[in-house]
Amino acid sequence: MLRWMTNSTTGFVVLLIIAFIVLLGVYLLPTLLAWLMACPQRIKIMLLNVFLGWTILAWIAALTWALATAQDESFDDEVPERQEPWLR
Template structure:
């Protein structure tokens, strides 16, 4: 299998497309986390990731911002929210 991937054009193209898809998913990770966690700053995190994510510091900043601004730090939609008063 590896011989086919390394020695043929189709194999190289497959590896190139697979690497591109994986890189795109990693690049969009802060956006996905902000959307999943219900961040109120989703549009700002998206813009930061798109325009400055290619720099490592911009991507790390977007990732930290997405994780810190979620709905109480849970992935659960029914989890406690910071906007609801608890008595």
């Protein structure tokens, strides 16, 4: 399979698409963690990550901010449901 990916045009395109998806996931990791862990400042973290995440310092700052302000202690399934402030 590796030979097919490196020797054919279609395989190379598939390899590029897979690499793009993986790199996009790593780039958006602080945003994904902020949303999954219900951070109160998740919009600000997302904006910092999307617009300045290409700089390594801003990406590290967004990741640290997301982990430091997380509401959940773990990723367990037994987390109680939270109501958003505008739904009260």
